[in-house]
Amino acid sequence: MTGHDDSDPEDEEYHPAPGVPRLGRDEQEAVYGPDYTVDPPEDGIDPVSRAAATGAADSEPDVAPDGGTSATGGDLDPDDYDAVDVFDTGALDLRDGSDSCYKCTSCDTSCPVAEVDDSFPGPKFQGPEQWRLKRKEDADIDPSITDCSNCMRCDSACPSSVPLSQMHNEARGEYVDEQMEKLSTEYVRNRILSNYRFFAAIASKTPRLANFVTGLSVTQWAGEKLLGITGEREFPDFAEETFREWWRKRGGARVENPEKRVAYFHGCYANYNTPEVGKAMVRVYESFGYEVMVPPQQCSGTPMFANGMLDDARRHAETNVEELARAIGEGADVIASCTSCSLSLRQEYPELFDLHGIEDVAEHTFEALEYLRIHEDLRGELADAELGGESFAYHAPCHARNQGLARQAIETFADVDGVAVEDVGDSCSGISGTYGWKAEKYETSMTIGAEMFEHMEAAAGEVGMTECPTCAMQMEHGTGYEVKHPLQVLEAAVVD
């Protein structure tokens, strides 16, 4: 939507008339705008303009036009595009997200942070109210945006489908970009935490050494003093062999079936820290006859969204979308074992980025158990299974909630002999990814998680179960329980 040269954001050709403000809707530069050149559209007309011109104005004026062909060869459906994310050089303007809000405050009542921290105003203020009050020259987001843990429970509470977490992510990105001091400890620390993958990749080259170092109390002390990373938590262990190393060593897929292909998005944690989850996924899927692909991939961006590092997230998204779209083109659906990864690919990606093929990726991404429930007779397979009499205390991750998966594990194992899975309630675990690792947020994260800890202890099971790696960390930290992923239990049940 630019009249001047797209490839030069500093275009000096443009001189406004006196009294007429200079820049576009928001005075800020693009929050997540690419730091490379954007290819201008071929016909020289921006997507929004093209949309309005193609007579989409009659029915859905806000939809982008055909953006090309999807990875599966079909036409990309214009109805799948959301108007707000086709700005390719400006920050998103989400004011009209507040059109859906009717001020019921349901979002605030579901917010775990607002429940324990009164300095946090809650999603209603942070999202639709704050956005609606913005005018063109206003450039200050309330600093309380950094208190939001991005648990996204507000999304599932809102009866009107206000794009709450999208508004929060965008406001947070704007805040970090415009108002946070880039040399501050806070910023540096957040950047480090967001880019976990980068550090994990290095550490996993010498896992034992890395574990030794991170296990030292002086490391924990230094982390807190120098960077503001809490010393109360133990850093996760790095696996001796990453998932991808295991995958390579085993020779990749052992089942060939072009009709049943899945591309596994393992996520940082399953690769570097808990490869047993990834192994369980592969074995379970192969036992159902799927050909598993493990494409090149980067971080799904979840920690980056939560910290307003939208540039970083976008960079990783470019690789992910490209690789996953290619896999989809080869007939695969994308499977994620971490519910934050799957939520990121399904919701935050299309909301915040306008990469080609991103809608396809969102549409073809599923959570691991979800996919089997839909496409296989999971109930039948499990009917004859018998496990060793384990009892689990299951916690549904907040990010699973938005995907409708909060009761999935309970339902899946309900009829299986020899295993009892008890739901420990719908509270938030409190850690919310990088949130609980920040020194100043640690107490809050533990306060939020208190209810979950209590319910876990009251439950019959002595082993925890959850799909989310950081929830697992928190569960273990608060109760000492070992924590498993449902895939591991499924593996025990169906794989010989």
Added chain:
Amino acid sequence: MAIASDVLVVGGGLAGATAALAAAREGADVRLVSHKQSTLSQASGLVDVLGYVPHTRAEADDDPTATPTAGRTGIRDRPDPEGPLVDPFAAVDRLPEGHPYRLVGVDALRAGLELFDDAVDGYRGGHTDRNALVPTFGGTVKPTARYPESVAAGLASDARPMLVVGFRSLTDFDARQVAARLEATGVPFPVAGVEVAFPAAFRDDAAVTRVARALDRDEAIDGTPARRALAAAVEPHLDAVEGGAARVGFPAFLGDDAAPTVRAELADHLGADVFEIPMGPPSLPGLRLEDRLYAALEDAGVRYETGNPVVGRELADGTDGGDGASGRVEALLVDRTGTEVPYAAEAVVLATGGLVGKGIHSDREGVREPVLGCHVPHPAERYEWYVDDALGDQPYARFGVDTDDRLRPLDADGAVQFPNVRVAGATLGGADVAREKSASGVSLATGLVAGREAAAEVSR
């Protein structure tokens, strides 16, 4: 098909939960899907059945077909409603004919209440058919059939002296105004209102859940445990009311999980009964009710999931049939970020809510039911959807799906549109639940019938 159940309930509010429970009790395998959290968090937590038979347009001079004018401000003498009704059941016959109560009958209403009384703990009022009058934060009293324990000590027919407490940082009501208004309604007890400064430790815009949690966990407020701090803030004012307060009314934030303990301890400190005044959104009593309903669902073995919307239907021929289609619904399509996953069922209960719960949508062209495409009767002329008097007989308040007496949705010609579908709750048309004070009762009565009917479909 992979995801299948006997009965599929769409909508997780009071009507949907009631239908699911009713169907489960008939032995059906029930699945409940809800897109978002229910609107129970917006409602006061009271279970009202019928409080008034309000005036209709025939009695007022509010003509929805008249062009609005600048001079017609809508303020005029509004005919009084009939009520507050002491016996709601006896008044059902005086409601308009298309009203859901008239369709399903008083027995269904009683059965719905019975189910509620059985499944949900912590509610009172079931010992009598008579309505109770509960003080509102608007300073009036309102009739209700059931009320949570937290409200019980505040009933208006109880003659004990009452102190109403407000807080300086809470804007929703002024306690002194509430007390003065209650007095003006003629309540049989002396009442006074007072504003106190607790919770001073919280920011002015702290969420109601924050205050509730502080009380639940008895957090220290400036060194003093919260419950004692709150009592201490109120205690000096007990004599503000003539005769000394025998009961003290608070805004409804007295704890969540530990609410009974919080109230008991406050009562202990104050030497007076403690009760809550239900408030509008957000509503803690509403949230507590939601928790209890879902605990009941879990106990009954109902499988439920929230987070994904139902976006379409599959009829017997495997297609959605197009606009205005009718026939047996074989499956509903649940959207999973772009992929539509069929959920098969023998019978479907549609309890998606009304204009507030988003089960009924509208635009400048018309009003419709978006999930199944049921017919919603409404005037073609948009300006006939409302009347000038804001609190008058608003046509839009009655918008919804029309059904037969088995709650099967009817199409524009009055024929059954989907034979294995039952509609319940606010999705139904014909009731002005706001002015009648009948929202919960409609949900219970029709939820019960819908659930039983759906279970019966299964055995067919």
Added chain:
Amino acid sequence: MRRTTEVLVVGGGSTGCGIARDLATRGVDVTLVEKGNLTHGTTGRMHGLLHSGGRYAVSDRASARECIEENDVLRDIAAHCVEETGGLFVKRPEDEESYFEEKLAGCRACDIPAEVLSGAEAREREPYLATDIEKAIAVPDAAIDPFRLCVANAADAADHGARVATHAEVTDVLVEAGEVVGVEVRHGDGPRKATTEVGATERITADHVVNATGAWAGQLGAMAGVDIAVRPSKGVMTVMNTRQVDTVVNRCRPKGDADIVVPHETACILGTTDEEVDDPEDYPEERWEVDLLVEQLAELLPILREARTLRSFWGVRPLYEPPGTGTEDPTDITRDFFLLDHADRDGLPGMTSIVGGKLTTYRLMAEDITDHVCEKLGVSASCTTADKSLPGSDDIRDLHDRMDEFGLRSPVSRRSAQRLGSRADEVLDVDGPNPVVCECEAVTRAEVRDAIDGAGRDLNAVRLRTRAAMGTCQGGFCCHRMAAELESEFDASEARASLDELYQERWKGQRHACWGEQLSQAMLNHMLHATTMNRDGDPARLDDDIDFGAFDGGDAWP
């Protein structure tokens, strides 16, 4: 004979308030009476456009020139009432190129800064503009808040000794010996006045009476026995929930309906139509007008078709043309203003009327008539209203930095400061909790109470001053909160009456927005007020008493 006041100004719109300010600052003893709240008439029902003059650049160059001059002045003296949005005249393919050229030439001829932008450049500024907009002319249109403007003028007048009486309706113009000597007013229900009772009548005598009643000029004239043929013409305005644009967007075609979108505070306002009416107080509010705005303006901004509207309201333009002009179409009637000296015109000394005109030139109109009246009174002071800032518009540059002191969230303090201008300190520095009363518009208790001080129990007046109840929920969540703030000064039944009035007033505009999300909002509001609060069944207002003993008293626990 000693008169009550030197000059009596009838009418509390922009013109009347401007006149009161000008007279008072020249040392004249002035009394202003207004039958409702300030801005009760046309001023309170317009789209908030501070003209650059562009709209008149082709058809009425004299008006255009006046506009651009006053535009500059108001940006200066009323900074806290003006948002410098800029404006665009956009051309769609079907709009005439020749008109575009005429418009541009006209702007230049009137010294209105104008710059041509390509369609793409226009969309750079306003991304929601339709793609097929070919080009645009950028001009210095701005958005102005008429309420704040009038309140500031009235405050300045009062600071200089004027008496400003709202809710004081003129019931008769007093004529003695063929000369106007004053008026009789009836005091309605307004701010608590120590000396005046509700319903009391008062004779106010004056050396001169100024009739600044706009659309009611004819009615007041009739009370004096003179004929003033005002031709009231209605126009609809539709308020959107959010700002789809931050610039004033005009359609570059000859004047017609539905050709402007004006950002206003947190919303934007679509305008308008032009239909002559008989009675400025009662005229039809028709659906086709609302639909026309949405459909036509969606040609400029396609998003409008689906965007949420909050309400629609109508204003009545007080058009006047000298007798004998005989224009048929109200859109052709001049927007110029006329000073009618009734001594010359009707042989009735003691009264002057001012009719026609527009908000943008209010100060100039006021200067004109003040000069005229001062001459009659022998007052030699000259006009300074263009040079002095209005209260609230004094140095506000460092205001933003100080906002942190009030402990409010940034957007709340920012909006409060934008509304209060240099009064922000004085208003927001309070003891005790200062919670937000209207969340949609970020209005704190302190601001509401300040407005109650100024406006009494009339919550609509409080609303106009603060914007409370003007946001997304249209008062559903804050009407009763505002009523709760009346407690310290008014009793509960007065507060309830005020609440009912405000709630009903909010409904009056919302009934025109009853679809989509606003219909859901209306239903939610209805449930909150009728079910949860039971205001419609308020026993204090029903005829029958309640037999409390017949209801469940909780005596038999299960």
